[in-house]
Amino acid sequence: MSRRVVGPFNRVEGDVEVQLDIVDGVVREAWVVSLLYRGFEQILRGKPPADALVYTPRICGICSVSQSIAAATALASCQGVKMPPNGELATNLILANENVTDHLTHFYLFFMPDFAREIYAADPWYPQISQRFRALSGTASQQVFPVRAQFLHLMGVLAGKWPHSLAIQPGGTTRAIGVKERMQIAGILYSFRQFLESTLFGDQLENILAIDSSTALQSWAGQFSWQHSDFCRFLHVADALNLEALGQTDNIFMSNGAYPIEGKPLLASGVWRRGDLSPLNPAAIREDVSHSWMAQRNQALHPYDGLTVPDADAADGYSWGKAPRLDSQVVEVGALARQVVAADPLAQDLVRQSGSNVRNRVIGRLLEIARVVVAMESWLGGLQQGKPFCNQAPNVSEASGCGLVEAARGSLGHWIKIEKGRIQNYQIIAPTTWNFSPRDAQNVPGALEQALVGAPVRVGEKDPVSVQHIVRSFDPCMVCTVH
Numbered sequence: 001m002s003r004r005v006v007g008p009f010n011r012v013e014g015d016v017e018v019q020l021d022i023v024d025g026v027v028r029e030a031w032v033v034s035l036l037y038r039g040f041e042q043i044l045r046g047k048p049p050a051d052a053l054v055y056t057p058r059i060c061g062i063c064s065v066s067q068s069i070a071a072a073t074a075l076a077s078c079q080g081v082k083m084p085p086n087g088e089l090a091t092n093l094i095l096a097n098e099n100v101t102d103h104l105t106h107f108y109l110f111f112m113p114d115f116a117r118e119i120y121a122a123d124p125w126y127p128q129i130s131q132r133f134r135a136l137s138g139t140a141s142q143q144v145f146p147v148r149a150q151f152l153h154l155m156g157v158l159a160g161k162w163p164h165s166l167a168i169q170p171g172g173t174t175r176a177i178g179v180k181e182r183m184q185i186a187g188i189l190y191s192f193r194q195f196l197e198s199t200l201f202g203d204q205l206e207n208i209l210a211i212d213s214s215t216a217l218q219s220w221a222g223q224f225s226w227q228h229s230d231f232c233r234f235l236h237v238a239d240a241l242n243l244e245a246l247g248q249t250d251n252i253f254m255s256n257g258a259y260p261i262e263g264k265p266l267l268a269s270g271v272w273r274r275g276d277l278s279p280l281n282p283a284a285i286r287e288d289v290s291h292s293w294m295a296q297r298n299q300a301l302h303p304y305d306g307l308t309v310p311d312a313d314a315a316d317g318y319s320w321g322k323a324p325r326l327d328s329q330v331v332e333v334g335a336l337a338r339q340v341v342a343a344d345p346l347a348q349d350l351v352r353q354s355g356s357n358v359r360n361r362v363i364g365r366l367l368e369i370a371r372v373v374v375a376m377e378s379w380l381g382g383l384q385q386g387k388p389f390c391n392q393a394p395n396v397s398e399a400s401g402c403g404l405v406e407a408a409r410g411s412l413g414h415w416i417k418i419e420k421g422r423i424q425n426y427q428i429i430a431p432t433t434w435n436f437s438p439r440d441a442q443n444v445p446g447a448l449e450q451a452l453v454g455a456p457v458r459v460g461e462k463d464p465v466s467v468q469h470i471v472r473s474f475d476p477c478m479v480c481t482v483h
Contacts, residue, residue, distance in 0.1 A: 087172025
């Protein structure tokens, strides 16, 4: 047996370290270490409630909109305010712009460059994959950077700037969209769809969304050469490397639900437990700090009562991350989880056939790009000229509320308690906190720690490429993990 430390990882937001026990060339156990403590929850204590709209987006520079919406939703639940229809649609467009951009960035700039590593040089697909996806110098990067920048212009139109916009409020959005802006956004969406259909998928988005099973996916890909599109290239490499056998978890998925219109989300909330779908009960969420560098408590706490008190000398601690659990169970969150919980037939069939794994997480992310871009076109068409985008929210002196949203990387929750007009407690559980959690009091590993078990380690590897694939398949954002 050998013990190996892998990390910090490049092409990851923030710092993460993975400790591995390796036996006979296979990972036997893993410990995921979040290396940073930031303390946003302490910063917010004693502040006016509206200050959360300013502070929480600064948790992260790549998913700040998600934090804004979670904070605004938590405040709205305290204030009893609802967004007008235009506000809902505009908020959905802003969040979708950020989430889809993150998915695109992850695929092209974070995940696929790992297949251009020299360790794969003997594989027959390597020359073309390396030329296409090599970090920064590959042909994909040269195409994607300008496409990404143009797509994010939508954020400027709707939210004024990105990141850290203040356009999202509990009662809606502050930027009314007129005819000129609608035409500008329509042009941005049209251009982005053209890139997706010509380059990423090599087919119409509606045809991608019509794929309803793993067999249908194979049949669709079989129509083309593997070099036909970047999706086809990924599927070819995934089959060649058997990525569906890499990075398995317990197949319990959770989603807070995403993109509501008049209370009905485009992607439903719920919990999928190995084939059984049930409603999400947020009251069953607890945060365990038994293996965190946090002041120890005898029991896991609900976020309303949660504490974030650092203690670098905490007994049994090995990470700044907490261990959130739902009904005492480890859950996986993210794009694949969202698609499965939302009853997408392809996502559910993939999970039934091979479970949660590296390949299926990436497919779930790409599938979500197609689904959400089509929805964005519909939301834009639903905006009503001359109607309000924001309702006034009253101040409150005593209240508690939560904001549950879906960021690109999965389920995000903000919980707030207000006393005497000030924030008495504020707790955040980010997507990577769920996926990269340490062990809990029962010594049950978190989702990534489970997924790393069984990963092969090639002779002579210092940074096992299989571990890189698994870690990156979750698209971690470590600065959100530790707030």
